[in-house]
Amino acid sequence: MPAMTISAWLRRAARLGVVAGVALIYLSLVGLVGAFEERDVVTDVLKLGTLMLAAVAVIAGYRAALPPKTAAAPPGVMRLAAGVLAGTVAGAFVGALLLLAATPIDLQTVFVRLNAALIAFLSFDAESPVVGAALQIGLNAVLGGVGAVLVLLPDRFRRPLVFATLAVALVSMAEPYVRPRLDQLDMDPIADFLYSGHGLTVAASVVVFVLVTAVAVAWAPARSQVDRRLAVLPAERRRSVRFTSFILIGLLVLALPLITGQFISQVLVLVGLYLLLALGLNIVVGYAGLLDLGYVAFFAVGAYLMAILTSADGPLGAPMVAIAGEQGAFFVALPIVMVGAALTGLMIGAPVLRLRGDYLAIVTLGFGEIARILFLSDALEPWLGGVQGIIGIPSPLPQRVDFALGPIEISWSGPQVIFYPIVLFCLLAAVVAYRLAGSRVGRAWNAMREDEEVAEITGVNTVNYKLLAFAMGAGLGCLSGALFAIQLGSVFPGSFNVLVSITVLAIIILGGMGSIPGVILGALVLIGLPELLREFAEYRLLVYGGVLVAMMLLRPEGLIPNRGRQRELHEQDDEDEQYAHEAGEDVAKPVVA
Numbered sequence: 171m172p173a174m175t176i177s178a179w180l181r182r183a184a185r186l187g188v189v190a191g192v193a194l195i196y197l198s199l200v201g202l203v204g205a206f207e208e209r210d211v212v213t214d215v216l217k218l219g220t221l222m223l224a225a226v227a228v229i230a231g232y233r234a235a236l237p238p239k240t241a242a243a244p245p246g247v248m249r250l251a252a253g254v255l256a257g258t259v260a261g262a263f264v265g266a267l268l269l270l271a272a273t274p275i276d277l278q279t280v281f282v283r284l285n286a287a288l289i290a291f292l293s294f295d296a297e298s299p300v301v302g303a304a305l306q307i308g309l310n311a312v313l314g315g316v317g318a319v320l321v322l323l324p325d326r327f328r329r330p331l332v333f334a335t336l337a338v339a340l341v342s343m344a345e346p347y348v349r350p351r352l353d354q355l356d357m358d359p360i361a362d363f364l365y366s367g368h369g370l371t372v373a374a375s376v377v378v379f380v381l382v383t384a385v386a387v388a389w390a391p392a393r394s395q396v397d398r399r400l401a402v403l404p405a406e407r408r409r410s411v412r413f414t415s416f417i418l419i420g421l422l423v424l425a426l427p428l429i430t431g432q433f434i435s436q437v438l439v440l441v442g443l444y445l446l447l448a449l450g451l452n453i454v455v456g457y458a459g460l461l462d463l464g465y466v467a468f469f470a471v472g473a474y475l476m477a478i479l480t481s482a483d484g485p486l487g488a489p490m491v492a493i494a495g496e497q498g499a500f501f502v503a504l505p506i507v508m509v510g511a512a513l514t515g516l517m518i519g520a521p522v523l524r525l526r527g528d529y530l531a532i533v534t535l536g537f538g539e540i541a542r543i544l545f546l547s548d549a550l551e552p553w554l555g556g557v558q559g560i561i562g563i564p565s566p567l568p569q570r571v572d573f574a575l576g577p578i579e580i581s582w583s584g585p586q587v588i589f590y591p592i593v594l595f596c597l598l599a600a601v602v603a604y605r606l607a608g609s610r611v612g613r614a615w616n617a618m619r620e621d622e623e624v625a626e627i628t629g630v631n632t633v634n635y636k637l638l639a640f641a642m643g644a645g646l647g648c649l650s651g652a653l654f655a656i657q658l659g660s661v662f663p664g665s666f667n668v669l670v671s672i673t674v675l676a677i678i679i680l681g682g683m684g685s686i687p688g689v690i691l692g693a694l695v696l697i698g699l700p701e702l703l704r705e706f707a708e709y710r711l712l713v714y715g716g717v718l719v720a721m722m723l724l725r726p727e728g729l730i731p732n733r734g735r736q737r738e739l740h741e742q743d744d745e746d747e748q749y750a751h752e753a754g755e756d757v758a759k760p761v762v763a
Contacts, residue, residue: 176244176248179244179248179252180251180252180255182234182238182252183234183251183252183253183255183256183259184255184256184259186230186233186234186256187230187234187255187256187257187258187259187260187262187314188259188260188263189230190226190227190229190230190256190257190259190260191259191260191261191262191263191264192263193226193260194223194226194227194260194263194264195263195264195267197222197223197226198223198264198267198283198284198288198292199281199283199284200283200709200712201283201709202219202222202706202709202712203219203222203223203288203291204219204283204285204287204288204291205219205706205709206218206219206222206706207219207220207291209343209368209369210342210367210368210369210370211338211339211342211343211369211370211375212338212342212369212370212371212372212375213365213366213367213368213369213370213371213372214367215372215375216369218339218342218343219291221339224313226260227256227257227260227261227309227310227313227314227317228313228314228316228317228320229317230253230256230257230260230314230317231252231253231254231256231257231313231314231315231316231317231318232253232317232318232320232321233256233317233724234249234252234253234255234256234314234317234318235249235250235252235253235317235318235321235322236321237249246322249318249321249322250315250318250319250322252318253314253315253316253317253318253319253321254311254312254314254315254318255314256314256317257310257311257312257313257314257315257317258307258310258311258314260310260314261306261307261308261309261310261311262307264292264303264306264310265302265303265304265306265307266303267292268289268292268293268299268302268303268306269299269300269303271284271289271299272299292306293305293306320332325390326387326390327387329386329390330382330383330384330386330387331383333382333383333386334378334379334380334382334383334386335379337378337379337382338370338375338378338379338382341364341370341374341378342369342370342375343703345364345365345368345369345370346368347430347431347433347434348361348364348365349361349364349365350431351429351430351431351434352364354431423593424590424593426438426589427582427585427586427589428582428586432583432584432585432586435584435585435586435589436584436585437697437698437701438585438589438698439585439588439589439592439657440697440701441693441694441697441698441701442589442592442593442596443592443650443653443654443657444650444673444674444677444693444696444697445596445677445689445690445693446592446595446596446599446646446647446649446650446653447465447469447646447647447650447670447674448674448677448678448681448689448692448693449596449599449600449603449646449686449689450465450468450599450642450643450644450645450646450647450649450650451465451643451647451674451675451678452603452678452683452684452686452689453603453606453615453639453642453643453646454639454640454642454643455675455678455683456678456683456684456685456689456732457603457606457607457612457615457616457619457639457684458615458618458619458635458636458639459615459618459619459620460526460530460636460639460640461527461528461530461531461534462530462531462534462640462643462671463531463532463534463535463538463668463671463672463675464518464534464535464536464537464538464539464541464668464671465534465538465643465647465670465671465674465675466538466541466542466666466667466668466670466671466674467514467518467537467538467540467541467542467666468511468514468515468643468644468647468648468651469647469648469650469651469654469666469670470541470542470545470651470661470663470665470666471510471511471514471541471644471647471648471651472507472508472511472647472648472649472650472651472652472654472655473651473652473654473655473661473665473666474545474554474560474651474655474661475503475506475507475510475511475648475652476500476503476504476507476563476651476652476655476656476661477559477560477563477655477660477661478553478554478560479499479503479506479507480499480500480503480563480564480656481560481561481562481563481564482562483555483560483561483562484560484562485552485553488564490502490503491564496564496565496566497566498566499564499566500564500565500566500652500656501566503652504649504652507648507649507652508645508648508649510648511644511645511647511648511651512641512642512644512645512648513641514644514648515637515640515641515642515643515644515645516637516640516641518534518537518640518644519636519637519639519640519641520637521533522534523632523633523636523637526622535668535671538668538671539668541666542663542666542667542668545663545666546663554663556663557662557663558662559660559661559662559663560660560661561659561660562659562660563655563656563658563659563660563661564656564659565588565656565657565659566656567587567588567591567656568587569583569584569587570582570583570587571583571587585657588653588656588657591653592653595649595653599646599649600686600690602646603686604686606642607684607686611635611638614630614635615635615639617630618630618632618635618636673696673697673714676692676696676714676717676718677689677692677693677696677697678692678728679692679718679721679722679728680692680695680696680717680718680721680728680729681693681695681728681729681730682727682728682729682730682731682732683728683732684732685728685730685731685732687730688728688729688730688731688732691729691730692728692729695729696714696717700713
């Protein structure tokens with residue numbers, strides 16, 4: 171494998187430094203750094219805003235020290251120099267911002283977040299902007315070198331350090347939710363040891379870092395040994411071990427509401443609802459390759475159909491309640507709701523059978539907006555309630571459940587009760603999606619996604635399979651809407667805007683299209699984390715956009731990708747990189763030996 175020249179290597183590092191510098195300025199000017207600086211990671215030692223800026227420089231140095239796939243790794247000194255150069259260039263951008271802010275030009279009229287507090291923070295309270303710029307350049311150069319050192323470290327050391335740093339940050343950000351729960355459980359000494367103010371104590375941060383590092387270091391050889399032992403087991407034993415591990419994970423999930431309390435249970439309920447939506451859209455987008463931006467329409471149809479059939483304030487006067495009572499109305503109405511949503515999916519899918527790609531996305535987006543306007547319209551107000559919506563939807567679940575396990579008394583209420591039906595439906599949806607992926611239908615969808623014309627020539631009835639994908643996706647989407655309706659006890663049209671569709675699509679892209687574990691992880695990251703950081707809610711869409719841009723550039727296949735899609739993406743990337751290397755540095759044609 172040929173090696174890159176020194177000039178090409180340094181140019182690559184400088185480009186990464188420019189990207190990191192632009193990111194640092196952007197995060198500062200939009201106010202995200204100032205908002206995060208109000209939150210402690212380690213009380214009186216490290217702020218969240220400082221950690222965020224440092225992470226950008228470290229990542230830039232890390233990426234600069236990584237060799238391209240088509241080139242041999244250069245010596246360690248050159249890789250370290252590349253990381254330092256990337257950090258230096260990034261720091262130069264921040265230094266230039268400080269110098270520009272010291273000029274008579276009034277930048278605050280354009281960038282309202284560029285205030286004296288932000289400038290003082292970026293310049294480390296230095297009186298001279300030149301000193302502040304020099305400090306930024308030097309500090310980011312060091313951080314870029316740290317990122318390069320992480321690349322040079324063996325994997326058994328690098329992973330524990332990264333995991334331990336992330337663990338400290340996550341435990342610190344969980345303070346508003348962990349400390350009250352510890353107080354409820356009469357664990358005040360543990361709460362006082364862990365937290366001081368709104369961040370970790372120094373002692374607790376050291377303990378968390380050391381414990382996570384030790385576990386990660388011990389886990390690597392243990393995992394290798396476990397993998398070797400599993401490899402020599404018979405197939406039946408491997409299946410039983412896998413089944414046992416799933417059972418243990420399931421028991422842990424079921425115990426979460428008892429451990430976490432009301433607020434975290436509500437967050438988990440919201441994650442479960444979006445997970446159901448994402449599993450349905452994953453069938454349409456990830457399996458069949460049909461980009462649907464109007465998926466919120468199925469979510470709304472499920473909620474409104476459940477409200478019409480079960481609410482006494484609805485237009486039909488709760489017919490399902492009259493048949494099965496308040497406790498059984500949901501289960502009697504659910505099959506009707508799913509059939510109605512599937513028919514809606516067929517009605518939306520039929521007119522767009524000949525469209526694909528961007529055209530399909532725009533048309534489905536239009537259908538989603540049409541649905542929202544219909545729910546708000548005066549013409550359908552006698553049926554859908556208009557702006558007032560429909561209230562009084564009965565829940566099949568009791569408001570409170572109390573029971574005892576020996577000396578332990580357990581009490582569930584509110585979101586802790588509805589959490590378990592949502593987990594059950596998510597599990598059923600995941601099993602259905604998994605079985606579909608490996609079936610004849612899944613293979614037909616995969617062929618359509620790869621090349622629709624070739625699939626049709628080989629005998630795949632693309633019309634039927636497209637309609638089936640829309641119907642299956644609509645069925646799971648309406649299931650989430652029905653659960654959403656009984657959880658709130660009411661439905662309003664304001665809950666079903668296009669942002670729901672965008673968020674669900676972002677979950678799939680982040681986790682990995684076509685990957686069920688990826689969809690689960692994407693829902694936890696994009697729904698769970700923002701809910702836990704509600705104090706920064708105004709920056710939610712900003713973070714969504716940044717995460718999606720980073721994913722498309724750095725890992726387009728997603729966090730836990732589908733293996734087939736991962737091979738497809740990287741086969742093309744490898745071909746492009748190989749051609750770029752063979753083309754030389756200054757010419758646009760392959761070099762002839």
